[in-house]
Amino acid sequence: MAIAATAALLLTPAASFAESRQSLTKEAFAFPAQGQVRVVLFRPDVSVGEQSTGGLDQPNAGWTEQAREQLTAALGKAQAERNIELKLMPELTGDDAKLMSDYRKLFKTVADSVIKHRLFLLDPLPTKQEKFDWTLGEGASRLGALGGGEYGLFFYTMDSYESGSRKLARLLASTISEEQPSEVNMGYAGLVDLKTGDLVWINVDVKMAGDVRTTEGASLRIGELLDGFPVRAGIKATKVKK
Amino acid sequence: MRTLLRSLAAGVALLTCVAGASAMSSGKPEYGPRDETERGLWQQMDEYERELKNSEFLMNDPALNSYVKGVLCKAVGAERCGATRIYIVRTPYYNAMMAPNGMMIVWSGLLLRTRNEAELATVLGHEFAHFEKRHSIQMYNNVKSKTDAMTWLSVLPGGFLAQMSLMGSVMSFNRDMERQADLVALDDLARNGYDPIAASEIWEQLRAEMDSTSEGRRMRKAMDNAGDFFSSHPNSKERMEYLRAAAIGKRSSGQTMGTESYRRAMAPWWPQLINDQIKLNQFGATEFLLASMARGAWTADLLYARGELYRARGKEGDFASAIGFYKQAIAQDALLAESYRGLGVSLIRSGSKDEGKKALKQYLEKRPDADDHGIVSMMATTS
Known part of the structure; x- marks a missing residue:
């Protein structure tokens, strides 16, 4: 539901952006060159659906489940290649579940703020243009203890594919008017240092590639989602070409 | 207009609620998702419910929760109410919402406003009827087919008036559902020992408050006027009349209002x-x-x-x-x-x-x- 709000925020002005993807890393951040790096993956917020002719998103339970599994698997693989261990946050109960839920909301709020005020400069904040200093606070270390890792990764994807009739209608409409919304394929990911609570990296893309309903597509999507993801000290970061 | 429609589709699709919604019917209760569309909607609501369970705004007191659930169960019968989960959210406005997966949300402002068990049962039973009759799913499908039609019409020159009339009928479907939920709930209430006259009393009170609020705030008033054509609420007078008329035939001596037990619980x-x-x-x-x-x-x-x-x-x-x-x-x-x-x-x-x-x-x-x-x-x- 929150992702829909973010989608609305991003989709309206998206056309005017030269780049649909924006990512930022906290200044001089890199994982330690040696030793273990464990990233806790919080339950990904994934939604996959299909657009009716009128453009209404119809969520699809099967696609969503499948996409969540395939994205998680592709992410584990991609991190292993970087010599980073991906750990899944276990299903929590009671006060722990509450804590996780609170931090999930806090992360969304902070990420929305970064996206709006810094990445896409919809409403730039004068004091937030130089440094990249956004944090969830030190209390986030409790998530590290629960998940058994030094860093935490949140990611969100939302995909709404066009149905056949939708494509046809849009094709016909394009002959008489230009503005017709179409597919939604967006996502964002953020990495949090669980010792300090600082947001160390964020990547947002409102026009993502990769059909998350397929294995290859999920892998391509993860590649884009991890664009600019921090690397271990001494290694040069690579940028994914659009 | 497209914006209005989209927000309408998004808002209306998944939750039916007292403050802005409404109902259909058939035989034996059967609550699971039936097709791909329903599975998708259920899953989305399950996700929402995962988060809601951890909300700081929930009133988790076991006695209060079992009381409210008990009122619903008495109103609709124990075998039917089992498919629902009630969440009481602390917020001083009146509303109750029902999602297609059986999640019912009751705002604390409703508990303030109902004066007895029969009135609370009226609102809970009304929401339950939306659930049992799959109204939110019907609304979703209806909005979907209407928006589909509108997309095709917008391709045709001169389709604008036809689009307007389709929007009107999206909402009138809603009014029919509202009326049906009213009558189903009233029937359940009367059969299970609550005085059905409570229905017209509580809806009348809520409607009066809504009118006074919109009079108090010009913006709201302007919106209400603009929304006349789209109004999702059955006409107040007409609603009270059919509720009262239906109640009169169903009153009997064994029914109660549950005023004292409600007061004690609250x-x-x-x-x-x-x-x-x-x-x-x-x-x-x-x-x-x-x-x-x-x-x-x-x-x-x-x-x-x-x-x-x-x-x-x-x-x-x-x-x-x-x-x-x-x-x-x-x-x-x-x-x-x-x-x-x-x-x-x-x-x-x-x-x-x-x-x-x-x-x-x-x-x-x-x-x-x-x-x-x-x-x-x-x-x-x-x-």
Whole structure:
């Protein structure tokens, strides 16, 4: 539901952006060159659906489940290649579940703020243009203890594919008017240092590639989602070409 | 128009609610998702529910939750209510919502407004009927087919008027569902021992409050006017008439309103419910609400509430009015300890210190384990 709000925020002005993807890393951040790096993956917020002719998103339970599994698997693989261990946050109960839920909301709020005020400069904040200093606070270390890792990764994807009739209608409409919304394929990911609570990296893309309903597509999507993801000290970061 | 439609589609698709929605029918209850569309909607609501369970705004008290669930179960029968999960959310507005996966959300403002079990059962039963008749899914499918048609029409020259009429019918489908939920709930209530006349009473009260709120705020009023064509609410007068007419044929001697049991169940929560309402800082609206709840008979809980309202505003003469209300409340129900607290504070604020301290001490005697025992006892003893 929150992702829909973010989608609305991003989709309206998206056309005017030269780049649909924006990512930022906290200044001089890199994982330690040696030793273990464990990233806790919080339950990904994934939604996959299909657009009716009128453009209404119809969520699809099967696609969503499948996409969540395939994205998680592709992410584990991609991190292993970087010599980073991906750990899944276990299903929590009671006060722990509450804590996780609170931090999930806090992360969304902070990420929305970064996206709006810094990445896409919809409403730039004068004091937030130089440094990249956004944090969830030190209390986030409790998530590290629960998940058994030094860093935490949140990611969100939302995909709404066009149905056949939708494509046809849009094709016909394009002959008489230009503005017709179409597919939604967006996502964002953020990495949090669980010792300090600082947001160390964020990547947002409102026009993502990769059909998350397929294995290859999920892998391509993860590649884009991890664009600019921090690397271990001494290694040069690579940028994914659009 | 496209924006309106999209927000309408998004908002309406998944939750049907009292403040803005409505119903269909058939045989034996069967609640699981039936097709791909329903599975998708259920999954989305399951995700929402995962988060809702951890909300700080939930009122988790087991006694309160089992009471509210018990009222629904009595109204619709134990074998049907089992498919639902009720979440009571602390927010001082009235609403109840029902998602297609069986998640029911009750706002605490509703508990403030219903005056007895039969009225609460009316609203819960109405929401349950939306669920059982799959109204939110029908709404979704209906909006989907109408938006589909609109997309095709927008391709054709001159399709605009046809689009407008389709939007009207999206909403009238909604009105039909609302009416059906009303009547199904009324039937359930009457069959299971609640007095069905409660239905017209509570809807009338809620409608009156809504009208007064929109009169109070010009923006709301303007929106209501603009929304006439799209109005999702059955006409108030017509609604009260069919509810009353249907109720008359279904009343019988064994039915109850459940006024006393409701009052007892809400007593521990009453001061909080009132406090949340007063903190909205809408004196006129709260005054109207209390009067419409009183329906001519000011009971102790409402007198206490009115005292709180005047005391909180604290304008010239308000403490004197508040003192009057608290005294009347105490005369009717000496067990409502919070009335003594309000009385004591109001007396002190208006200069009658000794009398005020005496009232505060009475409060402390009646509520030795009160959360605010420390501060009240300080006020009761220092000069």
